[in-house]
Amino acid sequence: MKRIALLLMLVTPVIIAAPSSEVAWTPALLKSVxxxxxxxxxELAAAKTCTSCHGETGISNAPDTPSLGGQLATSLYKQLRDYAKGSRQHDLMSSxxxxxxxxxxxxxAAYYASLALPANKSSxxxxxxxxxxxxxGDDKRILPPCEVCHGSNGQGEKMDIPxxxxxxxxxxxxxxxxFKNGQRHNDIYSRMRRIAEQLSEQEIKDLANYYQTLD
Ligand code: HEC
Ligand code: HEC
Structure with missing residues (x-):
């Protein structure tokens, strides 16, 4: 009996995890985006002063602030709804x-998607x-290549891959x-957390530099 109880304790999840995102890509939502x-x-980007942080043409000059120009509309939409719903935490962006x-x-989202991606400045x-x-990627760590999801030129892939x-x-x-420490957890099916968890901080820095300077 004791053994069975122990086994049950092990297999019964104590906490039912909250969904990583409330955005569900129904045909109706895709159509509306x-x-x-x-x-x-x-007009809204100017009126709501998005431009003051994310740049006049969606190219950010502010530290830690992402550029939005040329990003997939579906990805921008999802991130904004995730901030609004608390699936992605950032006090300022949530408000x-x-x-x-x-x-x-x-x-x-449609406006920023219509602009150009940031051009490479430094090589x-x-x-x-x-x-x-x-x-x-890396077979030893079961790490798939970034390219299979983010595209061969870092251009993103539908619907939610930036x-x-x-x-x-x-x-x-x-x-x-x-993503690595779990503070950001709005990636559906943990697709990005599983990857970031396996990367060292040095690899993360090198990969960030690779993508910033990609031609
Ligand atoms: C005061 C500066 C500021 C303003 C104003 C601002 N943002 Fe942001 N935004 C940020 C910062 C900083 C982040 C990064 C937050 C994080 O690390 O999660 C961010 C993140 C985002 C992201 C996520 C991008 C990604 O690649 O995941 C989107 C989308 C976004 N902002 C859109 C907007 C829009 C649209 C507006 C106007 C309605 C706006 N922001 C106004 C500073 C700002
Ligand atoms: C299995 C698919 C998959 C692979 C492989 C993958 N990613 Fe991602 N990545 C995602 C998804 C999905 C998201 C968006 C999560 C969300 O909805 O917020 C994402 C988001 C990101 C973001 C956040 C971008 C932003 O604008 O906020 C970065 C940075 C990133 N990935 C880097 C990488 C790097 C570097 C690699 C290779 C080491 C990689 N990814 C491999 C699926 C993947």
């Missing part, structure tokens, strides 16, 4: 995002080790470390 109005989004209706969120050589992680190309390295480091 696809048909959103970028011109309205542009900004909860002040937007779903339609306004879709319009702003830097990446080590073979970093390129290998991006292109081949573009990384040209993104600020300081922000990339910050957010990957947050």
């Amino acid at each position: 696809k048909n959103a109005n970028p011109a309205k989004g542009k 900004v995002a909860s002040g937007l209706s779903e339609q306004e969120t879709a319009d702003i 830097s050589e990446s080590s073979d080790k970093t390129e290998k992680l991006v292109e081949l 573009a990384l190309k040209g993104q600020r390295a300081d922000y990339l480091v910050k957010t990957m470390l947050e």
